[in-house]
Amino acid sequence: MIRLFETNQIRKVQELSGSLWTFSPCSGEWEGKEYPVVVPCCWESLPDFAAYRGVGRFFREFQAEGTVRLVFQGVSHTARVLVDGREVGTHYNAYTPFSLLVENLAPGSHRLEVYADNRFSEESALHVPNDYMSYGGISRGVTLEEIHDAYVEYLHAVPVKAADGWHLRLSVKLQSTAAHDQKAELTVKLGEQICFRREVMFPAGQSLLVEEDWRAGESWRAGENGQAGENWQAGEKWPTGENGQAGERVIQEWSPESPVLYPVTAILSRDDVPFDDLTEQTGFREIRTEGKDILLNGKKLRIKGFCRHEDHPMYGCALPLAAMEQDLQIMKDLGANAVRTVHYPNDPLFLDLCDQQGFLVWEENHARGLSLEQMENPHFQEQAEACIQEMITAHINHPSIIIWGILNECASDTEYGRDCYERQYDLIHSLDVSRPRSSASCKWKTDLCLGFPEIISYNIYPEWYHDEKTGPYLQDLYQWVQEKSEGSGRPFLITEIGAGAIYGYRTPTLCKWSEEYQAQALEHQIKAVFEQEGCSGLFIWQFCDVRISFEWFSTRPRTMNNKGVVDEYRRRKLAYDKVKELYHSYGNYR
Ligand code: ADA
Secondary structure, three states, rough: OOOOOOOOOOOOOOOOEEEEEEEEEOOOOOOOOOOOEEOOHHHHHHHHHHOOOOOOEEEEEEEEEEEEEEEEEEEEEEEEEEEOEEEEEEOOOOOOOOEEEEEEEEEEEEEEEEEEEEOOOOOOOOOOOOOOOOOOOOOOOOOEEEOOEEEEEEEEEEEEEEOOEEEEEEEEEEEEEEOOEEEEEEEEOOOOEEEEEEEEEEEEOOEEEEEEEEEEEOOEEEOOOOOOOOOOOOOOOOEOEEEEEEEEOOOOOEEOOOEEEEEEEEEEEEEEEEEEEEEEEEOEOEEEOOOOOEOOOOOOEEEEEEEEOOOOOOOEEEOOOOOOOOOOHHHHHHHOOOOEEOOOOOOOHHHHHHHHOOEEEEEEEEOOOOHHHHHHOOOOOHHHHHHHHHHHHHOOOOOOOOEEOOOOOOOOHHHHHHHHHHHHHHHHHHOOOOOOOOOHHHHHHHOOOOOOOOEEEEEEOEEOEEOOOOOHHHOOOOHOOHHHHHHHOOOHHHEOOOEEEEOOOOOOOOOOHHHHHHHHHHHHHHHHHHHHOOOOEEEEEEOEEEEEEEHHHOOOOHHHEEOEOOOOOOEOHHHHHHHHHHHHHOEEEE
C-alpha cells in the first residue's frame, strides 16, 4: 500500500511492493545467496543480515509494455535501478521519493533490479554514523505506472485563507514523453467541482507548469449530478440540492478536532477522452505565526508532541501500515497532538494517517548533528537541498504538516553554517510560503541563525546531560532569545527534551537510566515548559527507543537511544502514565 486513498482512476498503476522479491547480498559470507523477502524490507530484518552494511540486490519480474514510470517512495540509502540489465537511474537519500521513466518496453516480462547501498562514505553527506540507524533496503513502497505521451507529474493544492474566503493555489506539473509537440486539455477538480479547465501545449519531451488561483469563497457547488467523486474521503454525505441536483456547501476547515479532507484531481484529456490523472488530498487550514504565537485556524496552538524515528525491531525503518497506526494510537493515548519526524521526511502513508486523524506534524529535511567539517563535505549542500526539494514537492499537500524544519543541531554557530541555513530557508520559501519554518538548535546562546526562521526552536536536556533545574534553565534561554537574539518577538518551541531509561531497570536510588528517574525528569521538564510564558509547547525526545549506528556505542547502552517513553517493542516505561496525565491536562490551544 502506497497511500490511504486511490491516486489514479485513469492511469494504470501496479503496486510492485507488498509482494515477494528476491534479496541477495553483494559481499560477505553470504554473497550471491538468494532470499525471498516481502518489499518494503530492510535486510536487517533477516536473520543473517542484522548487521550487514554494504550493497544488497533486490529483484523481481514485472509485466509491461511501452513507457512506464517506476516510483520508489524510499530506498535506503543509495539506489541504482536496472531494468532488463540496463541502468535506468540512481538516487541518494533513504527518505525521499524518486521516479524513473523507462521507454519502449517490448510487451511481456521484464526484470527489475534495485541495488541498495547503506555504506558510509564521503559520497554520503547526510547518512553518517549517527544516533539512529541507516538501514539497508527498499524501505518504502514501489509502483509501476503506465504512461502515455504526457502525464501529470505532480498536483499541488495549497489552501490560502483570504478576506473573500478560501482559495486553493493550484500548481500542476505536466510532463511530455512524446517526440513531437502536442495539445491536451487539463481539468482540475475539487471533489466533482471543476476549478478550471484549459488547453495546454506541450513542447516535445518537455515539462510544463500550470498555475491557477481558485477561489472557493465561502461556499461552492457540488457536481452537476449532485454526486461525490469516487475518491471522496471526507466520510460524509455529499450535499445535494432540493431536487437531487447540485447543492451548496461551505468549506469545512481541517483541524485536529475535525480533520476534513477533500480530494483534488487533475485530468489530462484529448477530444474529451481522458488519458491520465492524479488525485491528491487537501485540507483547508491556516497555519501562521503572529508575534510570539503559532496560530492554527486563528487559535493559539499548544504543541504536545513526540519526536519519532521510523524504527522498529522487526522492520527496521520499513514499518508496515499497521505498525505506523499503532504508533499513532499510542501517541494519541498519551495525549499528544503532534509528531516531529526526526530527522528526515517520513513515509507518505504515515503522513496520510496524520492527515486523516488530525495529528499535527513538524517535518524536517535529513540532517542530524552535522559538525562544520561534515557540512563542508562537498556533497552536503546539494544533498541537503535535494532533500528539501523532494520533501516539499512530495508532501506539500498534507494539511497535517504545519512546520518545515531543517538541519537539526548542525553548525548554526559558524559563519559557513549560517550561509547553509540561509540558503536552505530560502529554498523552502521558494517552494512553499504557506508554512512557518524552523530548526532545532542546540547552540544555546551562540546560534547565529535565529534571524531566519519564523519559529525559534531549541533542543535542551536539563536534568539529563546536566543537572540544572529545567525551570530556571529554560527561563534564562527564553529571556536571552526574546531580549538579545535576532529571534526576538517570535514563537518559541522546545523541540527536544527528555531523559534515558532502560526498560525494566527499576531502583529506588533514582539514578539515571532507571525508569523512576526518567519519569521524574519528564514530569519536571514538561511542567516547566508548559509553565514558561510565551512557549508554544514541546516535542518529547522521544517516542520509542531506537537502534543507533554501532559507532555511537559509548554513550548509548545496548547501542540504542533509550530515551523512549516506550521501548522499541512499544512497551510502556514508568514515565508513560506521567506523560499521559500531564499531556491530557493541557488542551490543544493556549
Ligand atoms: C540530540 C539529537 C537527537 C538525539 C538526542 C539525544 O538533541 O537531536 O537526535 O541524539 O540529542 O538523545 O541525545
